[in-house]
Amino acid sequence: MDTETLVTALRxxxxxxxRFNPLSRIYSHDEFLNGFxxxxxxxxxxxxxxxxxxxxxxxHLSPMLSTLGHWDAGSHGPLxxxxxxxxxxxxxxxxxxxxxxRQTFREAGKIRFEAYFTFKPEACELQLSEADxxxxxxxxxxxxxxxxxxxxxxxxxxxxxNALDGExxxxxxxxxxxxxxxxxxxxxxxxxxxxxxxxxxxxxxxxQRLCYNEIPTKVNWTYLCFDFDLASMQALSxxxxxxxxxxxxxxxxxIPAMKNLWCMLNVCVFAETDTxxxxxxxxxxxxxxxxx
Amino acid sequence: MATEFTAIIARNEPWQETxxxxxxxxxxxxxxxxxxxxxxxxxxxxxxARVQMSPDGIRWVDEGTVLEIPEDCETVAMARVAHFGNWxxxxxxxxxxxxxxxxxxxxxxx
Numbered sequence: 001m002d003t004e005t006l007v008t009a010l011r012x013x014x015x016x017x018x019r020f021n022p023l024s025r026i027y028s029h030d031e032f033l034n035g036f037x038x039x040x041x042x043x044x045x046x047x048x049x050x051x052x053x054x055x056x057x058x059x060h061l062s063p064m065l066s067t068l069g070h071w072d073a074g075s076h077g078p079l080x081x082x083x084x085x086x087x088x089x090x091x092x093x094x095x096x097x098x099x100x101x102r103q104t105f106r107e108a109g110k111i112r113f114e115a116y117f118t119f120k121p122e123a124c125e126l127q128l129s130e131a132d133x134x135x136x137x138x139x140x141x142x143x144x145x146x147x148x149x150x151x152x153x154x155x156x157x158x159x160x161x162n163a164l165d166g167e168x169x170x171x172x173x174x175x176x177x178x179x180x181x182x183x184x185x186x187x188x189x190x191x192x193x194x195x196x197x198x199x200x201x202x203x204x205x206x207x208q209r210l211c212y213n214e215i216p217t218k219v220n221w222t223y224l225c226f227d228f229d230l231a232s233m234q235a236l237s238x239x240x241x242x243x244x245x246x247x248x249x250x251x252x253x254x255i256p257a258m259k260n261l262w263c264m265l266n267v268c269v270f271a272e273t274d275t276x277x278x279x280x281x282x283x284x285x286x287x288x289x290x291x292x
Numbered sequence: 293m294a295t296e297f298t299a300i301i302a303r304n305e306p307w308q309e310t311x312x313x314x315x316x317x318x319x320x321x322x323x324x325x326x327x328x329x330x331x332x333x334x335x336x337x338x339x340x341a342r343v344q345m346s347p348d349g350i351r352w353v354d355e356g357t358v359l360e361i362p363e364d365c366e367t368v369a370m371a372r373v374a375h376f377g378n379w380x381x382x383x384x385x386x387x388x389x390x391x392x393x394x395x396x397x398x399x400x401x402x
Binding site: 034035036041043050051058061062064065066067069070071083086088090122123124278 | 297303314317350398
């Protein structure tokens with residue numbers, strides 16, 4: 001038996017790991033049984049005063065560990081025991097919140113992000129509320145190693161646009177444009193709000209109807225898998241449940257390399273509300289793996 | 293080993309006459325400490341904040357603990373809470389013309 005076959009067999013014999021399909025090495029496998037596993041709040045840049053923080057980041061708050069407790073049915077719970085990571089927006093139309101995991105890569109090869117997630121609005125109305133969450137999504141924040149010949153910072157974004165202005169849309173989108181502005185005197189720190197509402201583009205063929213159970217307190221977990229090559233800085237594949245999407249029309253945000261972010265490998269997940277009601281993104285578990 | 297986590301429940305948020313933090317789920321923790329630091333001078337007839345708990349994150353009831361909001365930017369105020377179930381928040385009625393701008397940190401331990 002070769003090593004790959006043995007590793008696959010061992011992983012599939014583990015019920016918790018078996019539902020993932022990691023590459024050869026696992027950076028992290030997060031189930032939120034005993035903690036936050038390094039997922040924290042995305043805080044905005046500032047200099048001298050917190051007033052200089054971009055309002056898009058100033059609205060962000062810390063993630064939570066949740067058993068998805070609801071007023072009518074009690075705790076829903078994650079797929080196994082323990083908790084799910086919860087990212088909650090404020091109750092203001094267009095509000096967003098982001099959680100991220102910061103690391104660096106040790107080899108510029110293929111990486112994979114897998115997760116089981118779900119989303120719901122706050123159950124404060126006795127309504128289906130299927131168009132109350134505007135979007136949920138994820139992004140990588142990457143930068144080449146310091147000896148790369150043409151170093152750049154690259155940020156692939158994918159969001160599921162669930163609804164916009166009350167219309168239930170349900171499609172995947174990506175973003176390739178962002179704009180920078182200086183912080184403080186502009187010589188050391190800059191900011192860019194890459195999750196702003198502008199410049200999202202439809203992923204060709206990206207329409208998908210996800211399972212949205214019949215009241216706001218019923219949830220069903222959804223699987224996603226995104227592959228990216230750190231050598232070519234190109235997206236390789238994207239899957240959500242039973243759908244494999246064509247990424248030939250996908251592009252990432254590409255910006256010049258920054259002077260202090262070498263080998264950065266950040267993974268972010270986010271939620272956005274379309275109404276004056278809190279939107280909740282829950283992540284049951286996640287696995288980040290790579291070929292190295 | 294016990295798990296500890298620090299959550300930022302308010303950061304540089306101006307409160308005018310009233311204010312409340314966003315609901316925070318902390319059911320895994322057995323104890324909580326809330327620290328309050330004024331980032332700008334605060335004033336008002338009622339510079340106190342009440343710890344509240346909730347069955348669902350939507351409807352709130354006073355837990356009984358009160359925290360003094362510092363008028364100056366040097367003082368750190370603190371409140372200890374235990375036996376709170378799951379949901380926690382801090383709520384304040386600052387009185388007519390009252391205002392504050394706080395950094396509120398929630399320190400949880402199981």
